[in-house]
Amino acid sequence: MxxxxxxxxxxxxxxxxxxxxxxxxxxxxxDVIDHLGITASEIAAIIVDGVDGKVDAMLTVHIKKDGYLAxxxxxxxx
Amino acid sequence: xxxxxxxxxxxxxxxxxxxxxxxxxxxxxxxxGGRGLGTKIFSDEVDPKVDPxxxxxxxxxxxxxxxxxxxxxxxxxxxxxxxxxxxxxASSNSGGEWGAYLKYAGYDAVIVEGxxxxxxxxxxxxxxxEILPALDIWGKYTSITSAxxxxxxxxxxxxxxxxxxxxxxxxxxxxxxNDRTAGRSGVGAVxxxxxxxxxxxxxxxxxxxxxxxxxxAVTKECRSLIKENGVTGxxxxxxxxxxxxxxxxxxxxxxxxxxxxxxxxNAEAVSGETLTEKYLLKRNPCHHCPIGCGRxxxxxxxxxxxxxxxxxxxxVFAGDLGINDMEIVIDANFWCNELGIDTISxxxxxxxxxxxxxxxxxxxxMLDDDVILKFGxxxxxxxWLKKMGNREGFGDMLARGSYRxxxxxxxxxxxxxxxxxxxxxxDPRGIQGMGLQYxxxxxxxxxxxxxxxxxxxxxxxxxxxxxxxxxxPTWVKIFQDLTAVIDSSxxxxxxxxALGAQQYADMLNETLGTDWSAEELLLAGERIxxxxxxxxxxxxxxxxxxxxxxxxxxxxxxxxPTKGWVHKLDEMLPLYYAERGWDEDGIPTxxxxxxxxxx
Numbered sequence: 001m002x003x004x005x006x007x008x009x010x011x012x013x014x015x016x017x018x019x020x021x022x023x024x025x026x027x028x029x030x031d032v033i034d035h036l037g038i039t040a041s042e043i044a045a046i047i048v049d050g051v052d053g054k055v056d057a058m059l060t061v062h063i064k065k066d067g068y069l070a071x072x073x074x075x076x077x078x
Numbered sequence: 079x080x081x082x083x084x085x086x087x088x089x090x091x092x093x094x095x096x097x098x099x100x101x102x103x104x105x106x107x108x109x110x111g112g113r114g115l116g117t118k119i120f121s122d123e124v125d126p127k128v129d130p131x132x133x134x135x136x137x138x139x140x141x142x143x144x145x146x147x148x149x150x151x152x153x154x155x156x157x158x159x160x161x162x163x164x165x166x167x168a169s170s171n172s173g174g175e176w177g178a179y180l181k182y183a184g185y186d187a188v189i190v191e192g193x194x195x196x197x198x199x200x201x202x203x204x205x206x207x208e209i210l211p212a213l214d215i216w217g218k219y220t221s222i223t224s225a226x227x228x229x230x231x232x233x234x235x236x237x238x239x240x241x242x243x244x245x246x247x248x249x250x251x252x253x254x255x256n257d258r259t260a261g262r263s264g265v266g267a268v269x270x271x272x273x274x275x276x277x278x279x280x281x282x283x284x285x286x287x288x289x290x291x292x293x294x295a296v297t298k299e300c301r302s303l304i305k306e307n308g309v310t311g312x313x314x315x316x317x318x319x320x321x322x323x324x325x326x327x328x329x330x331x332x333x334x335x336x337x338x339x340x341x342x343x344n345a346e347a348v349s350g351e352t353l354t355e356k357y358l359l360k361r362n363p364c365h366h367c368p369i370g371c372g373r374x375x376x377x378x379x380x381x382x383x384x385x386x387x388x389x390x391x392x393x394v395f396a397g398d399l400g401i402n403d404m405e406i407v408i409d410a411n412f413w414c415n416e417l418g419i420d421t422i423s424x425x426x427x428x429x430x431x432x433x434x435x436x437x438x439x440x441x442x443x444m445l446d447d448d449v450i451l452k453f454g455x456x457x458x459x460x461x462w463l464k465k466m467g468n469r470e471g472f473g474d475m476l477a478r479g480s481y482r483x484x485x486x487x488x489x490x491x492x493x494x495x496x497x498x499x500x501x502x503x504x505d506p507r508g509i510q511g512m513g514l515q516y517x518x519x520x521x522x523x524x525x526x527x528x529x530x531x532x533x534x535x536x537x538x539x540x541x542x543x544x545x546x547x548x549x550x551p552t553w554v555k556i557f558q559d560l561t562a563v564i565d566s567s568x569x570x571x572x573x574x575x576a577l578g579a580q581q582y583a584d585m586l587n588e589t590l591g592t593d594w595s596a597e598e599l600l601l602a603g604e605r606i607x608x609x610x611x612x613x614x615x616x617x618x619x620x621x622x623x624x625x626x627x628x629x630x631x632x633x634x635x636x637x638x639p640t641k642g643w644v645h646k647l648d649e650m651l652p653l654y655y656a657e658r659g660w661d662e663d664g665i666p667t668x669x670x671x672x673x674x675x676x677x
Binding site: 006008009010012017044045047050051052053054055070072073074075076077078 | 307308309312313314316317318319320321322324325328329330346350351371388389390525526529531532535536537538540541543544571572575638639
């Protein structure tokens with residue numbers, strides 16, 4: 001089983017809505033965005049296994065087996 | 079006098095007397111314009127205890143000093159009156175072109191007083207101002223009204239109410255250019271109570287700028303900042319505000335079924351990405367707006383397109399009703415515009431009615447036809463929306479808003495509102511600062527009095543822990559004060575995703591010849607906030623109304639990334655009052671009011 005990465009807004013361009021990756025013990029969000037060709041500075045918000053926080057900190061969190069990420073570029077509204 | 083046009087138009091519909099008064103420049107500088115100056119004029123002239131539908135209530139249409147200038151988004155106007163929905167001060171903002179045209183006609187504000195005997199509209203063409211009969215347009219939908227008035231006044235921009243405003247629905251809106259809306263707090267019903275259907279405006283004057291070269295340079299800088307910013311330069315232009323559906327949903331704060339849960343696995347169907355991919359025809363920007371978040375979308379029923387929908391509208395006619403059908407959302411948006419009704423309150427009232435049905439307070443027998451108000455029943459949305467806007471049958475009950483509806487059944491706790499105004503699309507249990515903002519907003523439940531979603535969810539200007547309480551009262555106060563400044567300047571709040579207080583001070587200073595610092599401008603925002611609070615206290619709004627519906631304070635979020643959380647208002651409210659220099663009951667202190675120049 002692998003992990004699921006949900007992508008939104010412009011991050012979908014050329015990547016699609018959902019990307020699946022094989023799970024590797026100890027893998028982090030940084031490993032995921034490296035694989036996707038996304039840099040930390042392009043990310044405005046990230047959720048790892050249901051938890052959000054500052055982007056830099058969340059990229060160091062170990063992802064659970066069968067876990068998921070949601071990654072967003074700068075978006076807003078109201 | 080620079081920036082302002084220097085003239086206020088006063089129109090008494092009872093007597094028919096029209097006067098043109100000089101703007102008090104010193105007063106204008108103290109309260110900036112728009113929301114601030116409008117509230118100052120209104121609270122000086124109107125008894126806060128006035129019945130909102132009495133002829134003694136007034137309604138003020140007022141620009142900011144940057145409205146009608148070349149500044150980015152400089153085209154917004156504010157409607158200030160006493161709200162028939164909340165009983166508080168109402169200041170409802172709209173974009174489009176109408177505000178700029180009022181300035182081009184030579185006026186900073188129009189104050190409408192009294193009540194006409196028969197339906198009328200006001201036509202303003204530079205110095206020519208006339209009150210004209212409106213019997214032929216009374217009862218008409220807003221787009222038909224606009225088209226008929228455009229035939230008579232082809233160079234004008236049209237502001238109008240629809241049937242909901244004529245019939246005094248507490249959630250009636252004011253529409254301009256068909257799809258721009260002063261939506262909240264029932265301001266359209268105040269127009270209706272005065273038998274005022276519309277205001278047409280045109281002109282060919284321009285404000286005199288204090289330092290034209292300086293303003294040109296600052297405007298260029300601000301436009302660059304907006305273009306280079308990821309939100310205002312790419313996210314909003316590409317997807318509109320609808321882009322929020324997914325990010326709010328993924329954080330578990332996207333209200334579903336009248337805020338009973340905080341997430342919808344099928345929200346993608348009404349997301350900004352889906353709207354852009356399948357429904358978007360073109361962008362639909364407001365006056366001088368480099369962002370262009372406005373949408374022009376098609377659907378099966380509207381193949382030529384309509385304006386909208388915004389995020390709040392998508393949520394309230396989808397997740398909040400347990401439905402996920404973009405075709406229905408677009409059609410509901412169309413009917414709200416035609417009826418002249420606030421999309422948030424309209425949808426939220428349907429959601430409250432559906433929960434009342436779910437819990438047995440509303441039964442099949444109470445409805446005057448067989449279309450059941452039930453979560454997930456897509457057929458009910460447009461059916462009951464039309465009856466609400468036209469006040470037909472049970473729709474008359476709905477037209478009063480969710481609070482009055484639920485209160486009628488003895489269970490006001492099923493209205494997700496603050497001070498009787500329906501909450502927008504963010505569950506406060508998972509956004510603690512936003513919940514504090516809801517509870518303390520001077521116009522009741524509202525997201526655009528201090529958009530704490532920016533730091534708590536979107537990471538702008540920095541990411542805050544959305545569950546953390548420490549520091550949030552300070553953030554709420556700063557956001558509320560800065561928002562009051564922007565609302566008073568004539569610019570769009572969305573510029574604040576890219577600009578800071580210093581840029582607003584620079585634009586105002588170059589326009590007006592003033593020398594505001596960023597700190598002084600924020601102090602003006604605080605002055606405006608306190609002035610609104612004073613009006614509300616004198617109007618009889620009680621300190622204990624600074625609260626949230628019990629659902630958020632007592633019921634844990636049942637599932638998703640916000641599971642287990644309630645809102646901790648009690649822990650933050652005293653700190654917020656202290657931050658504002660108010661006493662423990664939330665009453666502004668004499669010391670603070672003197673410091674703000676309000677005593």
